């Protein structure tokens with residue numbers, strides 16, 4: 001006997017209802033929606049709770065804008081800066097998307113501070129929420145890692161030198177420091193391997209981990225339930241609850257709209273600068289990290305020798321450990337901030353110290369006239385670079401081979417031009433050398449057939465100059481002439 005499939009429950013008769021039944025019997029969507037939207041919020045919806053969902057929203061915005069940037073990006077020291085300037089100067093809305101992505105990272109850091117500040121002040125980490133807190137700590141570390149790895153990718157002066165400072169610090173780690181630094185950089189110096197390592201971390205490893213920990217964080221949040229207002233008991237809530245939908249959902253959505261609005265306005269009015277390409281030989285450049293790393297940067301300036309190990313590695317590690325252990329150390333269920341002077345006081349003290357360090361860093365830069373002048377020059381250089389039109393690859397001087405947007409045949413032709421050593425006499429990009437004249441403009445001089453003919457049977461002048469007849473497969477010859485004909 002064959003088993004008959006159970007008939008579809010036929011409770012709803014209209015089309016939407018039937019579709020819903022069809023989907024629900026296969027996915028359980030109704031109960032999933034019920035679970036996620038009817039989550040009880042004790043004490044009701046509040047604007048104080050929008051930061052977490054705001055972070056999730058900004059993360060998604062980073063993923064989407066990041067995918068667009070990755071469509072163009074090439075993780076190599078030779079091309080990274082050129083492709084980013086291509087994105088900024090040629091691609092339509094490229095500068096806008098890049099600015100949303102770059103300012104988005106600052107937005108995430110600001111929201112992280114607000115989210116953590118709210119959690120600490122409200123004591124929302126209390127009452128069986130240790131794993132929720134720990135997964136949040138890991139998320140914060142991953143976000144800081146995203147900011148650090150992403151900063152290098154444009155490979156302009158400030159990216160290069162700031163990352164050089166950051167990776168120099170790694171060498172201070174006791175025992176394994178130098179090995180660790182080499183591992184991060186992919187060698188002793190920063191170069192293509194550093195970019196490709198940072199790229200892999202920024203695009204695959206860290207986002208993958210972020211998604212996993214975001215899922216965990218939301219899971220733990222749902223399991224423990226929203227902690228509610230400060231007068232609420234975090235373990236057995238007593239306040240009357242209202243469902244997550246619609247009020248809190250609307251507040252979260254409104255906040256998301258405000259966020260993307262602010263980002264779009266900033267990205268439009270102050271597009272993120274791209275400076276001139278990294279020049280490791282530049283000894284004048286003053287490296288400065290993004291604003292949120294400024295306090296740490298300033299802190300390191302005060303330390304030297306033995307103290308850089310204690311102050312630069314051990315103290316931050318200890319603080320991070322205490323911070324992560326907060327729900328284990330502070331076990332009372334009391335949530336009102338004024339009744340918790342130690343935890344709230346320590347947090348505020350840290351905030352004040354961190355902010356003061358950041359302010360001191362900016363003040364130092366602008367109070368010393370020599371330093372201020374150099375900072376001003378760096379900004380001016382970046383503005384000047386932004387104002388210049390896009391130049392495809394700088395190595396060929398003024399002659400462009402524009403290989404970024406070239407057809408596959410031209411790219412192949414370029415490779416043949418190199419492998420057949422045409423460049424040894426005619427120069428890189430066919431600009432000409434003492435041995436042979438330039439090839440720029442052959443398209444005006446010869447038709448494709450004529451070009452093929454002289455390559456096949458060079459004239460006496462070419463033979464006298466040592467050029468041999470080109471003997472290639474027809475499609476390779478075609479690619480080579482395609483490359484020659486677009487030189488100008």
Ligand code: HEC
Nearest residue numbers: 420421422424425435436437438442461462465466467470
């Ligand atoms: C040993 C040096 C040498 C090498 C290698 C060489 N060429 Fe030449 N090539 C010459 C000289 C010399 C001439 C003729 C005079 C001039 O243009 O300076 C010439 C002329 C040409 C011309 C005609 C230019 C004109 O304006 O009339 C073309 C096209 C050309 N070469 C293409 C190539 C290609 C493609 C290759 C690689 C497969 C190549 N050459 C490799 C030396 C060389």
